[in-house]
Amino acid sequence: MTEQTTINFYEKRDFGQKVNLTFSFIRLTYRSLFRNLLLFAAPIFVLSGVLGAVNQLDGMASFSGNVMFTLLITYFLYAVGTVFSAIIAGKHILIYQKEGRIDISTEEMMTFFKNDFFKIFITSFIYYLIILVGSVLLFIPGIYLAIALSLCMMIRILNPEAELSFSFKESMRLIKGNWWASFGFYFIIGIISYVFALVFMIPYLASLAFIGITSPAGVANEGFRFLVILTSAIGQLGYAFTTCIPFVGISIYYYSLREQKDDVNMQLQINEIGNIAEVKTSNEGSY
Template identity: 30%
Template sequence: MVNFYEVRDFGQNINALFEFLKTQFKPLFMALLRGAGIFLLISALAGSYYQNVVIQAGGKPYGLSDGYFLSNGVFLIAVVMFIVSSVVSSMAVYSITLHYIKAYIRNPKDIDIEAVVSDSRQSWGTMFGITILFSLIVGIGIVFCIAPGIYLAVALSLAYPIAILEDGRSVGEAFSRSRKLIQNNWWSSFGYFFVVSIIFGMISSILSVPTAIFSIVTMIRDASDLMKMLNAIAYGLQIAASALLGAGIIVGVAVLYGSLRESVESVNLAAQIDSIGRTSGISLDKKDDEDEDY
C-alpha cells in the first residue's frame, strides 16, 4: 500500500510512483477504459486516418502547394476530431486518475470504479481550465526567457492534484497552493520531474518504434494496402498508449504533492492525532458511564 501523505526523498518518491502503478494498474486501467475509452478510440481512429492520408500523399503532411488537404473535407473533419478528442481524452485521463487516487487514499481496499468515473466527469472543466491557464502562463514565461517558463512550469505543476484532492479548490487557489508547496522545494521537485519525464519519455519512444518502422517502410517502398493499414493501426495504438502514459505522469505529480504537503503541513500526522483524540474520547465516555452505573 502506498501512503501518499508521507515525507519521502527523491528515490522514495520514484519507488512510490511505480509501486502504485504496479499494484493498481488493472483497476486504474479499467477506470480509464470506462471513462475515457470512447475518446481515446476516436482520437486513435482520427489519427490513423490522418496517417493513412499523409502516406498516400507521399509523406507531405500539409500539402498546401496542391491544395489537396484543404480541399479534402473528410481530412479536415478528421483533423478537427483528432484535436478535440485528444484534448477531451487528456482531461478525462487526468481527472479519472486523480479521482481514483482520491478514492484510494480514503479506502485502498474498496474502490468503486463507477463512482470514480462519475465523479471525474464533474472535474473536466477544472482540468481544462488548469491546462489552458498553465499553458498560457508557462508559454508567456518561455517567450520572455526560457528560464522563467521552466520555473513556472515546476512551481504550478501541483495544481492538478490540489484541485481534485483538496475539495472545493478553484483554479486560482490550486495555482496559489502549488506555488506555496513548491516554494522551498523547487530544485528537488525539478529533479524529480526531470527524471520522471525521462522515464516516461523512454517508454513512449519504445512504443513508437513499430510506428516509425512501418512509416519508413511504407514511404520508401511501394507499400501494399495491407502495409498502409497496419501502419495506420500502429499509429492509432501509439496515440492511445501515449494518452494512457499521461495517467502515469499525473500519478507521479500526485505522489510529489502528497510528500510535499505532508512535509509542509503534516496532514497525515494531524489526522493520526485527531484519530487518537476521538478514540480516547470514546473510551473516556464509556468509563464515565460505567462509573455512573456503579
C-alpha cells in the first residue's frame, strides 16, 4: 500500500524538531520497522545476549581462553546486528522519501541486505577502527573523529551508489561547522535510546547483582544460571527494537545537514521547473 508522502526530509530543522521527527517517523512506520527488526536483527542480538551472559557467568568464576573466544564472537554478532538495524532503519527512510511507502516486505528487505550488508559492515569496521586508532594515539582525536565521521554508514545506506571514500569525505564535509551541534544531538538521542534499552535490561542486571550478593565466588547454580541467560536474551530482544532510534535520528540529521549545506530543496524545485518547461516545449513542437 502506498501512502502519500507528508514528511520532507530535506528541511532545515532545529534540535527539537529533529528529535521529534525521529520519533514521529518511528511511530509512522513502526509496524514494518519493528517486524523487520524482529525477523532479522533481533535473533542476532538475542544470540549475542545468550553468549554474553554465558561469558559473564564463566568470567565471574575464572577467565580463560574460552571466555575470550566467546567474547569475540559476542562482539562480532553485536556488530552484525547493529549493521542489520542500520540498514532496516535507513531503508525505511529511503523508501518513504522516494516512494512514500511506509512498509517494506521481508523479501524486499532481504534484497537490501544482499546488496548492502557487506559494504556497510566494512564501512562500520573502518569507522570504528579509525576511532580506535585515534583514541589510542590521543583520546581527543578519537572523540573528534567519532562525530566527524558519524554519518558514513547512513550516507552509504541512503545513497546506495556512494563509494566508501565518498561516505567519509561527505560526512566530514557535512559535520564541518556543526561538530558541537552534532555532538549534542547524538548525546540526547543516545541517552533516550539507552534509557529505553535499560528498561529491558533491568531483569538481567538484577539477576547478576543477586548472584554477586548470594555467591561471592560468582558461581551460580543451574537454576540461577538459566535465569541470567534468559533475562539477558529478553533484554537483547528489547534492545533490538531500540536500535532503530539512533539510526533514524542520524538519517534525519543527515538530510537536515544536506539542506543546510546544499539547498537541496531549491535544486529540486529548479529541476522540476526545468522538467515542466521541457515538457511544454516538447508539446509545442508536436503541433
